[in-house]
Amino acid sequence: MACYKILLFMKRRADLSAEAFRDYYENHHAPLCQKYSRGVARYLRRFIEPQVHPETGVWEDPPFDVITELWFDNEEVYKGALAYLTSSVMPDEIIADEKNLFDRSSFRIATVVEHE
Secondary structure, eight states, X not given: OEEEEEEEEEOBOTTSOHHHHHHHIIIIIHXXXXXXXXXXXXXXXXXXXXXXXXXXXXXXXXXXXXXXXXXXXXXXXXXXHHHHHTSSOOOHHHHHHHHHHBOGXXXXXXXXXXXX
């Protein structure tokens, strides 16, 4: 069985701490996005926490603060969601809320199809 995923790589606004970013994302932005998430089997937020590498030190400024995963069991729903997310048509309230949280110029999108 295949699982289809859309990965969203996003950076927080420079004036937000990592803690404030996570709090806002989890308590405001994620619930708002779930209103528009029909057909999404799972909606995961993977917050990046740089760690010390023994040879290169700390990763000072990772390019993203969160990797958001949208999982789909249905290929057609996945394709529809991908077409929607890669268009310039987004609900005004989502765009307004993203401006409270993200450096929108940092957004990157990738897809994954997993097979077991």
